[in-house]
Amino acid sequence: EGRIVIKDDWLGYSLELFTYPEHYHEDIESVYIPHGVIMDRTERLARHIMDDIGDHDMVVLCVLKGGYKFCSDLVEFIKVQCRNSNKHLETRVEFIRLKSYLNDQSTEDLHIIGSQDLSVLRGKNVLIVEAIVDTGKTMKALLKHVGSFEPKMIKVAGLLVKRVSNVVGSLPDYVGFEIPNRFVVGYALDYNEYFRDLNHICVISEIGKVKYKI
Numbered sequence: 001e002g003r004i005v006i007k008d009d010w011l012g013y014s015l016e017l018f019t020y021p022e023h024y025h026e027d028i029e030s031v032y033i034p035h036g037v038i039m040d041r042t043e044r045l046a047r048h049i050m051d052d053i054g055d056h057d058m059v060v061l062c063v064l065k066g067g068y069k070f071c072s073d074l075v076e077f078i079k080v081q082c083r084n085s086n087k088h089l090e091t092r093v094e095f096i097r098l099k100s101y102l103n104d105q106s107t108e109d110l111h112i113i114g115s116q117d118l119s120v121l122r123g124k125n126v127l128i129v130e131a132i133v134d135t136g137k138t139m140k141a142l143l144k145h146v147g148s149f150e151p152k153m154i155k156v157a158g159l160l161v162k163r164v165s166n167v168v169g170s171l172p173d174y175v176g177f178e179i180p181n182r183f184v185v186g187y188a189l190d191y192n193e194y195f196r197d198l199n200h201i202c203v204i205s206e207i208g209k210v211k212y213k214i
């Protein structure tokens with residue numbers, strides 16, 4: 001299936017062309033992917049997903065915290081698709097919390113926070129929903145963990161996939177955008193917990209990187 005490829009020389013839209021929370025005005029460089037474009041792309045991904053796995057009950061596994069906005073918007077679009085095609089599909093949402101980043105660097109260790117009982121996945125169609133797939137290390141470890149609960153099928157939806165050289169493991173089945181290897185924030189993607197309240201996906205400024213550095 002297709003994806004929107006954002007080229008390395010795309011610098012994003014100028015800030016004064018959009019609205020965003022005033023308190024971030026010096027912390028972001030540009031609007032990289034506007035909220036409206038994210039929503040329209042997510043709506044189209046919902047149709048792909050429904051075409052592929054819309055005939056069975058599905059359990060959506062939302063990867064927190066970065067994935068919460070993408071997941072809630074995607075699930076909403078999936079529900080609208082179901083209503084319009086009168087498919088009576090139960091879409092249950094489970095949550096899993098991963099922490100693998102400090103500042104803007106991936107840490108080696110992946111740890112799964114909170115021991116949700118994922119035995120509900122057994123025998124089910126599972127759709128893992130993640131905001132961003134970077135090196136793929138996190139996703140590989142998560143797929144192994146989820147597989148241990150013996151679901152019927154696992155598919156992965158990733159809003160963003162980074163063009164990085166050292167990719168491990170497989171890429172998501174459904175991809176919103178392929179982006180250059182630069183640190184982006186907003187739409188629940190954070191930098192040390194900041195910027196989750198920003199609707200657009202933006203490029204963080206050097207001031208922002210220093211201001212919110214841990």
Ligand SMILES: Oc1ncnc2c1N=NC2
Pocket residue numbers: 066101132134182183184185189190191
């Ligand atoms: O660009 C990014 N922005 C926020 N969080 C993450 C990123 N890449 N991997 C995790």
